[in-house]
Amino acid sequence: MSTERYNPRDTEPRWQQAWTEKRAFEARHDPSRPKYYVLEMFPYPSGRIHMGHVRNYTMGDVLARYRRALGYNVLHPMGWDAFGMPAENAAIERGVHPKSWTYDNIAAMRGQLKSLGLSLDWSREFATCDPSYYRHEQEMFVDFIKAGLVERKVSMVNWDPVDQTVLANEQVIDGRGWRSGALVEKRELAQWFLKISDYSEELLTALDDLKTWPEKVRLMQANWIGRSEGMRFAFTLEDDNGKQVGDKLTVYTTRHDTIFGASFCALSADHPLVRELEPALPGLAEFRREVAALGTSEESIERAEKKGFPLKLYARHPFRPEVRLPVYAANFVLMGYGEGAIFGCPAHDQRDLDFARKYGLPVIPVVAPKGTDPSQFAVGDEAFLEKEDDQTVLINSDFLDGMTVPEAKEAIARRMETAGMGERKVNFRLRDWGVSRQRYWGCPIPVIHCGKCGVVPVPKKDLPVTLPEDVTFDRPGNPLLHHPTWKDTTCPSCGGKARRETDTFDTFIDSSWYFARFCSPQAPIPVDRAEAKYWMPVDQYIGGVEHAILHLLYSRFYARAMTLTGHLDLKEPFASLFTQGMVVHETFRTAAGEWVLPAEVARAGEGYVHARTGEKITTGGIEKMSKSKKNVVDPEAIIERYGADTARWFVLSDTPPERDIEWTENGVEGAFRFVQRVWRLVADIQQKGASPGTKAPAGIAGDALELRRTTHLAVQAMTEDLGALRFNRGIARIYELANALQAALQKNDLDDGMRFALREAGEAFVVLMAPMMPHLAEECWQVLGHKTLVVDRPWPKADPALTVSDEVTIAVQVNGKRRDEIRLPKGLPNAKVEAAVLALDNVKRALDGKPVRKVVVVMDRIANVVSG
Numbered sequence: 034m035s036t037e038r039y040n041p042r043d044t045e046p047r048w049q050q051a052w053t054e055k056r057a058f059e060a061r062h063d064p065s066r067p068k069y070y071v072l073e074m075f076p077y078p079s080g081r082i083h084m085g086h087v088r089n090y091t092m093g094d095v096l097a098r099y100r101r102a103l104g105y106n107v108l109h110p111m112g113w114d115a116f117g118m119p120a121e122n123a124a125i126e127r128g129v130h131p132k133s134w135t136y137d138n139i140a141a142m143r144g145q146l147k148s149l150g151l152s153l154d155w156s157r158e159f160a161t162c163d164p165s166y167y168r169h170e171q172e173m174f175v176d177f178i179k180a181g182l183v184e185r186k187v188s189m190v191n192w193d194p195v196d197q198t199v200l201a202n203e204q205v206i207d208g209r210g211w212r213s214g215a216l217v218e219k220r221e222l223a224q225w226f227l228k229i230s231d232y233s234e235e236l237l238t239a240l241d242d243l244k245t246w247p248e249k250v251r252l253m254q255a256n257w258i259g260r261s262e263g264m265r266f267a268f269t270l271e272d273d274n275g276k277q278v279g280d281k282l283t284v285y286t287t288r289h290d291t292i293f294g295a296s297f298c299a300l301s302a303d304h305p306l307v308r309e310l311e312p313a314l315p316g317l318a319e320f321r322r323e324v325a326a327l328g329t330s331e332e333s334i335e336r337a338e339k340k341g342f343p344l345k346l347y348a349r350h351p352f353r354p355e356v357r358l359p360v361y362a363a364n365f366v367l368m369g370y371g372e373g374a375i376f377g378c379p380a381h382d383q384r385d386l387d388f389a390r391k392y393g394l395p396v397i398p399v400v401a402p403k404g405t406d407p408s409q410f411a412v413g414d415e416a417f418l419e420k421e422d423d424q425t426v427l428i429n430s431d432f433l434d435g436m437t438v439p440e441a442k443e444a445i446a447r448r449m450e451t452a453g454m455g456e457r458k459v460n461f462r463l464r465d466w467g468v469s470r471q472r473y474w475g476c477p478i479p480v481i482h483c484g485k486c487g488v489v490p491v492p493k494k495d496l497p498v499t500l501p502e503d504v505t506f507d508r509p510g511n512p513l514l515h516h517p518t519w520k521d522t523t524c525p526s527c528g529g530k531a532r533r534e535t536d537t538f539d540t541f542i543d544s545s546w547y548f549a550r551f552c553s554p555q556a557p558i559p560v561d562r563a564e565a566k567y568w569m570p571v572d573q574y575i576g577g578v579e580h581a582i583l584h585l586l587y588s589r590f591y592a593r594a595m596t597l598t599g600h601l602d603l604k605e606p607f608a609s610l611f612t613q614g615m616v617v618h619e620t621f622r623t624a625a626g627e628w629v630l631p632a633e634v635a636r637a638g639e640g641y642v643h644a645r646t647g648e649k650i651t652t653g654g655i656e657k658m659s660k661s662k663k664n665v666v667d668p669e670a671i672i673e674r675y676g677a678d679t680a681r682w683f684v685l686s687d688t689p690p691e692r693d694i695e696w697t698e699n700g701v702e703g704a705f706r707f708v709q710r711v712w713r714l715v716a717d718i719q720q721k722g723a724s725p726g727t728k729a730p731a732g733i734a735g736d737a738l739e740l741r742r743t744t745h746l747a748v749q750a751m752t753e754d755l756g757a758l759r760f761n762r763g764i765a766r767i768y769e770l771a772n773a774l775q776a777a778l779q780k781n782d783l784d785d786g787m788r789f790a791l792r793e794a795g796e797a798f799v800v801l802m803a804p805m806m807p808h809l810a811e812e813c814w815q816v817l818g819h820k821t822l823v824v825d826r827p828w829p830k831a832d833p834a835l836t837v838s839d840e841v842t843i844a845v846q847v848n849g850k851r852r853d854e855i856r857l858p859k860g861l862p863n864a865k866v867e868a869a870v871l872a873l874d875n876v877k878r879a880l881d882g883k884p885v886r887k888v889v890v891v892m893d894r895i896a897n898v899v900s901g
């Protein structure tokens with residue numbers, strides 16, 4: 034038995050080198066083989082990998098290695114989502130150029146990923162900031178323009194007056210810019226939009242086909258797309274004196290059944306009618322400014338106090354000519370949705386109720402539980418929300434009284450449609466995708482502005498439009514705009530002086546098609562059709578649930594847009610999706626409340642102290658690893674200390690992959706102890722087991738047969754577990770097999786049967802473990818006397834005869850004479866029994882080359898082979 038400890042520091046780089054030299058993981062287009070495309074969401078090159086990456090990429094790697102062993106032609110690429118703000122922030126804060134910052138980070142992280150031993154095809158690597166990548170993005174954008182998928186329109190943005198830049202909604206915190214702290218303004222800006230909303234219905238209904246996506250993600254997407262069935266109809270308007278004014282007020286509602294509960298109408302502050310009234314109504318301009326300061330995010334609008342400004346206009350109720358509804362401009366009505374105008378029904382909508390209470394408007398309940406006395410039913414501080422069941426009916430509603438909500442909706446729709454007042458309308462929450470960013474570190478938008486010709490796409494022969502490198506970050510705003518010459522160009526159309534677009538793309542564009550580029554990363558066109566036809570779709574996509582909405586939705590849209598423009602031929606880019614849980618860790622604090630890194634904490638009895646200062650440390654909650662709480666464990670330090678296999682094993686163990694996993698020192702040490710145990714076991718097996726390639730001796734029974742059964746059951750279970758991404762269960766099987774091996778090795782006087790069973794179990798053990806601990810597996814494989822690599826081994830097959838517990842012994846005869854017996858599953862169909870029997874060595878021997886005429890099977894008892 035080997036007494037030497039297994040040393041990953043020595044073995045891991047060696048095996049990584051061996052795989053690289055063999056180009057083991059380079060994928061080649063081979064239509065004769067079934068393909069399998071595994072992809073993990075590519076990382077942002079922040080500079081260091083974190084445990085979330087380790088978990089994510091290990092899962093993908095296990096799957097890739099497993100599928101590879103099953104005989105699939107596996108594509109498992111890696112790249113970098115390399116554009117974005119952090120690089121610019123580094124430039125502003127530390128004076129490093131975004132480009133060198135990014136590529137340095139990539140180099141560092143590539144090294145870290147390589148040390149994890151991932152079976153990646155590095156020959157396909159690219160970064161989205163490579164001009165050789167983004168030129169194709171520009172080319173496709175030009176094609177998208179031609180195909181009508183792009184629109185330039187004026188839209189409201191959050192404007193930071195100090196940083197002179199547009200802010201994303203997430204960058205507005207309590208109405209202020211996240212960096213400058215300045216009060217954010219709303220501004221109108223001409224921007225580029227991709228018309229994703231044309232695909233709302235399609236993106237929604239196609240979700241039904243994504244059966245192997247998490248239900249949760251499909252639901253989030255569906256909510257985001259937000260289909261609603263409602264009505265659009267118009268009120269006639271009149272002024273203070275009851276005189277009808279020219280304009281009508283069109284509103285969108287999903288609750289037309291509540292029309293008899295209407296008590297006001299409200300318009301967005303940006304509604305054309307409100308703008309028109311602004312000069313005539315003192316205070317309105319001020320009100321509009323106040324609303325603008327709220328920013329554009331739905332969340333901030335939702336949180337703000339509901340406020341209105343009376344417009345001195347009244348809307349005539351469509352069914353109650355005696356009722357006039359006051360019309361307001363209100364801060365909670367958005368211009369971008371529906372008609373930018375609503376009727377308010379306070380009894381059945383919380384925002385409307387808050388508004389009505391503030392302005393003393395009537396609250397008329399019109400929907401109530403069946404059997405309620407309308408005169409007794411009142412609404413207090415909480416709106417009575419819609420229930421579309423048959424126990425909820427209309428009250429106080431004239432011809433609708435007694436109807437259910439759906440019935441009332443139908444009745445109103447009919448009436449209005451017949452009277453020509455309005456029509457049914459399906460609305461989607463999904464907005465067009467604004468892709469312009471006033472940033473430097475992004476893909477330049479390939480258009481030119483000409484005073485004479487307007488907007489002219491850059492001709493393809495002039496692509497890529499590359500980012501200039503000589504930019505400065507010493508003043509706020511977009512460096513491309515400040516560059517002295519870059520934006521000056523000539524118009525491709527008239528040859529006159531023109532200006533380049535200085536906006537760059539939203540980085541979500543970069544990640545909306547990278548998976549397709551991986552199919553042919555060197556192609557002179559965005560995607561080589563033949564390659565994509567073979568490799569796409571991604572068979573298994575793995576990533577964090579934080580990308581459940583935008584990234585996945587944009588990618589689904591891009592696949593359709595690229596198909597429309599002939600760059601791809603596919604709708605859904607990701608056949609299966611898996612969202613893994615986070616890595617969480619205990620948090621530590623000093624008495625003063627400062628967070629402390631786990632690496633600086635030492636155990637002291639039941640509690641903890643600061644390793645350096647000895648100060649008492651208390652534990653906070655268990656939370657997602659984050660820099661702010663300092664509860665991070667650096668993968669590099671873990672790999673350095675225990676090896677990659679231990680880290681990989683730990684992040685897969687115990688916890689189901691979709692759940693959060695808690696990183697603990699004990700857990701890692703446990704994983705490392707297991708590595709050492711495997712090492713000792715395998716050395717023992719090599720000594721006591723049969724030599725490699727030994728055939729099964731006849732008549733294996735007793736403990737040896739039991740071990741064989743355990744082995745084959747492990748193979749069977751593991752095959753199912755890995756196929757279903759149940760990594761933790763797979764690991765549990767390996768532990769079971771290790772225990773069985775250990776028990777068997779403890780016996781004295783091993784007979785041939787047992788020696789064979791040990792060899793078989795040991796080899797299966799190593800091969801099954803290989804997807805999780807690939808380096809250890811290779812090293813063990815050598816110890817077991819092989820010269821080949823485990824990565825070249827096919828996945829073991831379980832012998833069905835050994836995996837069923839419900840077995841019977843069937844007597845095997847040849848021409849009526851007993852020659853052997855065989856254990857088979859009870860009730861096995863005759864054809865299978867026949868096949869199993871004919872494969873027996875004893876039967877072949879007895880037949881001595883004579884042809885088989887027939888096999889007579891007595892179910893579960895006898896099989897008689899009759900020769901001719």
Ligand code: ANZ
Binds near residue numbers: 367369370374378
């Ligand atoms: C009257 C009503 C009565 C409404 C009631 C709700 C409850 P979804 O389902 O999201 O489509 N609405 C319409 N346009 C709006 C806008 N631009 N800004 C803010 N709110 C708007 O929601 C549709 C409902 O949201 C509509 O139905 C409308 O209010 C409001 F008891 O009309 B409802």
Ligand code: ZN
Binds near residue numbers: 529
């Ligand atoms: Zn021109």
